[in-house]
Amino acid sequence: MNYIELKNHLSLDEYVYITGHVHPDGDCVGSALALYHLLKKDGYNVRVILEEKPNGYEFLNGYEEIYTLSDYTKYQGQIMSSSYQLIIVDSGDLSRIEPFMDLFSQARLTINIDHHSSNDHFADIQQVDVQASSTCEVIGMMLGLHKHEHIDDVHIATALYTGIIYDTGLFKHDCTRKETHYIAAKLVDVGVDQTFLINKLYFTKTEKSLKALQIALSNMKVFGKGHIVMAYISYEDMEKHNLQKSDTEAIVNQLVEVDTAYISCFILGIDHEKYKISLRSKSLIDVCEIAQKYKGGGHIKAAGCSVDGKLTEVIKSFESELVNAYERNS
Numbered sequence: 032m033n034y035i036e037l038k039n040h041l042s043l044d045e046y047v048y049i050t051g052h053v054h055p056d057g058d059c060v061g062s063a064l065a066l067y068h069l070l071k072k073d074g075y076n077v078r079v080i081l082e083e084k085p086n087g088y089e090f091l092n093g094y095e096e097i098y099t100l101s102d103y104t105k106y107q108g109q110i111m112s113s114s115y116q117l118i119i120v121d122s123g124d125l126s127r128i129e130p131f132m133d134l135f136s137q138a139r140l141t142i143n144i145d146h147h148s149s150n151d152h153f154a155d156i157q158q159v160d161v162q163a164s165s166t167c168e169v170i171g172m173m174l175g176l177h178k179h180e181h182i183d184d185v186h187i188a189t190a191l192y193t194g195i196i197y198d199t200g201l202f203k204h205d206c207t208r209k210e211t212h213y214i215a216a217k218l219v220d221v222g223v224d225q226t227f228l229i230n231k232l233y234f235t236k237t238e239k240s241l242k243a244l245q246i247a248l249s250n251m252k253v254f255g256k257g258h259i260v261m262a263y264i265s266y267e268d269m270e271k272h273n274l275q276k277s278d279t280e281a282i283v284n285q286l287v288e289v290d291t292a293y294i295s296c297f298i299l300g301i302d303h304e305k306y307k308i309s310l311r312s313k314s315l316i317d318v319c320e321i322a323q324k325y326k327g328g329g330h331i332k333a334a335g336c337s338v339d340g341k342l343t344e345v346i347k348s349f350e351s352e353l354v355n356a357y358e359r360n361s
C-alpha cells in the first residue's frame with residue numbers, strides 16, 4: 032500500500048486518530064507525527080494519541096498537540112461519539128496499545144503500519160514490512176522516497192529522520208539497508224538538520240540518565256563465558272532517584288557493547304513487582320524468541336516484554352532463559 036492508497040482507505044468525513052505503543056520511542060513518535068502532518072496537509076482531521084509524550088522529543092513539530100492518556104480519558108466520550116478511523120503505528124500486536132483497546136475496538140476502520148517481525152496482523156488493513164528498519168522507513172517507502180518521489184515539508188522529513196536514526200542506532204544496526212539510506216538522503220535534501228538530531232538523540236546525556244547508568248552498572252552481571260551481560264534497576268531505585276523510563280533507554284545498548292557480549296538484558300522496575308525487560312543481540316541468538324516466551328516481541332536483535340513478580344525471581348528466570356538460548360546457539 033502506498034500513501035495514495037492509504038488515503039483512498041480513509042474517509043475525509045471522519046476523524047483520523049493515530050496511536051502507537053506504550054512507552055512511545057523515537058520511531059513511534061516520529062512515525063505518528065509524520066502521518067499527522069501528511070494527513071493534515073491533505074485535509075483530514077487528525078489527532079495523535081499516545082500513552083505519554085516522551086521526554087526529549089519536544090523539538091518535533093506537532094509534539095504539543097499530542098493527546099496523552101490523560102487527555103484521551105478526559106475526551107474519550109467526545110472522541111467516541113462519532114464514527115472514526117484509527118491508524119496504529121510501530122506496534123506488532125494489540126498488547127502494545129493496551130491502554131487504547133476501547134479506541135481500537137470502536138473504530139470503524141483500523142490500519143496498522145509497522146515493521147516488527149512478530150507482527151500478528153491485528154488490524155483491518157496492514158502495511159507491515161519486516162525488512163524495514165523502522166516504521167518511519169515504511170512510511171518513507173509508502174511515499175516512494177526510496178525511488179523518484181520527493182517531499183517538501185521539513186517537519187515531516189524531521190519526524191521521519193528521527194524515527195530512522197532511532198531504530199537503526201544511527202544506521203548501525205543490521206536492519207539498515209540501502210532503502211534506509213536512499214530515504215534518509217531524500218530527507219536530508221528537504222533540509223533536515225542532521226547534526227542537531229544526531230546530537231539530540233545520541234550525544235546528549237542528562238544527569239538523570241547518567242545516574243540511571245551508574246545504578247545499572249552497579250547491578251551488572253556478566254556470565255555465560257562473558258557472552259551474556261545483564262543489569263537491572265529496581266523500582267525502589269527509580270523512585271528514590273526520581274528517574275523516568277526515558278532516562279534508562281540507552282542502557283541495554285551500552286551493555287551489549289561489552290566486547291565479549293553476544294546478548295544483553297536490562298530489567299527495569301516500572302512498578303511494585305512489575306518489570307520491563309529489554310533484550311539486545313549482536314550474534315545469531317534471536318532475542319525476539321525469548322521475549323515471546325513472556326508474551327513480548329520485537330525483532331531478532333532487539334526485543335522486549337513485561338513481567339510481573341519479585342525482582343530476584345525475574346532475574347533468575349531471565350538468567351536461565353538467556354543461558355539456554357546461548358547454549359542452544361553454540
Ligand code: 5GP
Nearest residue numbers: 123309310327328329330333334335336337
Ligand atoms: P525496547 O527494549 O527498546 O523497549 O524494545 C525493543 C524492541 O522490542 C522494540 O522494537 C519494541 O517495539 C519491542 N518490544 C519491547 N517491549 C515489547 C513488549 O512488551 N511487547 C512486544 N510485542 N514488543 C516489545
Ligand code: MN
Nearest residue numbers: 058121165166
Ligand atoms: Mn520501530
